[in-house]
Amino acid sequence: MKIMLVNPPRFQKLPVIREERCEITERYSVLEPYSLLQLAAILRENNHDISLIDANGFDLNFEHIQKRLSKIKPDILIFRFTPTTFDYDTSICKMAKKANPHIKTIGLCWTLTKVMEDVMNSVPKLDFYITGDYETVVPTLVENIHDASTVEGIVWRSGNDIRINPATRDTIANLDELPIPAYDLLDSLDPYFINTPTDETFTIMYTSRGCPYRCIYCTVAGTPWKPRSAESVMKELRYLKKNYDVKLISFFDETFTIDKQRIMDICQSMTEEKLNIKWYCNTRANLLDEELIVAMRKAGCRGMSIGVESGSQEILDKASKRITVDEARTVIKLAKQNGIKVLCSFIFGLPGESWDTVEETIQFVKDTLPTGVQFNVAVPYPGTEFYRWAIEKGLLEEMDWRQLYQHESIVGTEDMTPEDLDKARYMAYKALYTYPIWYLENVKHVMKNPDDFSMAVKYSIKIINNFLLHRMEHSH
Ligand code: SF4
Missing domain, CATH: 3.80.30.20 (tm_1862 like domain)
Incomplete structure (x- = not known):
């Protein structure tokens, strides 16, 4: 599978932190998208073809992402979003579907997992929202992307229905087993x-x-x-x-x-x-x-x-x-x-x-x-x-x-x-x-x-x- 991971652009010129408990705009911090780098490394170990854009870190805009989507033509887009930048971040789904109507979109945001149905209803072009540990849930989802009915820790769209597959203890990651995050997918650590x-x-x-x-x-x-x-x-x-x-x-x-x-x-x-x-x-x-x-x-x-x-x-x-x-x-x-x-x-x-x-x-x-x-x-x-x-x-x-x-x-x-x-x-x-x-x-x-x-x-x-x-x- 060709998979593109995207940390969306800055919001109104403000850097955004999109990491677990910390999903906020923050004028004085630019953090690398650690969770996406971690996922990239895991998916690469599973022999997927991975590309990553840290638009926030390198101050790139949606136009840049659009061009890369058209050039790379990924099968799957994985991105993070936050509550206060919600509409802005999730607009990437529409953009991705325009470039490739068959692309599957997967969103990550820790803060809104308790309002998962609202999230899905607000973004019709979002196919999957991860509610469990992304380190285990996302790789399993990628393997079952065309029939997600057995994948735990997700909310997903099946036709016009929204389905909730709760996470169980089996989806909790053993962090020692994970590879080192794919830092090499960043041009440098300079912006951070x-x-x-x-x-x-x-x-x-x-x-x-x-x-x-x-x-x-x-x-x-x-x-x-x-x-x-x-x-x-x-x-x-x-x-x-x-x-x-x-x-x-x-x-x-x-x-x-x-x-x-x-x-x-x-x-x-x-x-x-x-x-x-x-x-x-x-x-x-x-x-x-x-x-x-x-x-x-x-x-x-x-x-x-x-x-x-x-x-x-x-x-x-x-x-x-x-x-x-x-x-x-x-x-x-x-x-x-x-x-x-x-x-x-x-x-x-x-x-x-x-x-x-x-x-x-x-x-x-x-x-x-x-x-x-x-x-x-x-x-x-x-x-x-x-x-x-x-x-x-x-x-x-x-x-x-x-x-x-x-x-x-x-x-x-x-x-x-x-x-x-x-x-x-x-x-x-x-x-x-x-x-x-x-x-x-x-x-x-x-x-x-x-x-x-x-x-x-x-x-x-x-x-x-x-x-x-x-x-x-x-x-x-
Ligand atoms: S529950 Fe939250 S605020 Fe309280 S100690 Fe844990 S991380 Fe900190």
């Missing part, structure tokens, strides 16, 4: 960066998938956690070092440090092999301790992103966050003491939010001074507990997933309107960005870690731009 452009060769990478925690607002809450072994991770790291001289990696796992021993093993190998790669990860405040933080720093960890969400314990408890404000405080301090930058994210608008709790969050930030912050508003993603809460409370009536932005609220709380929450978000950024002690704290970090100087300068320019020019829209 996260949060702040740097000159260092960068990539994202997964060492695990899923998260067993049950934060009420999260689209991956309660999903099976699937780790890769330390050796499997090292194999990919060695490959990236040897072939691309990668200098910077963001481990894109939902929650990197769920299994402490696994991370200790990865850190030990990275340290012993002197890979000289700086890296970042996402994790939770209750899954870090000093021993782990020290090992991570030694192995090249330079930053971590921690979802703190609120400075109010009551809000954290209502959101089933299962961390305490004190745990967050301790971890921020420990990480900073060990030269690891801490990016903390917060959400305004979780159940119980009021102007008092907003103030508690701002005070928490001023007290703990994380290296960087993200303030978002709570988004009622379909299928989440938060979505159900908003409906039950009468705070959300109709919802169009195209409006689900993390910078613009569509649902309030009992005490705050959506407009209040937008104001709170801006106010929080202003409170930090006009707080001289925060700048001093970051200057202290750079003095102790001079190799962060260039990134610190670029980050400062970014936040000034972001705050003054873009009012923190489509970015953090």
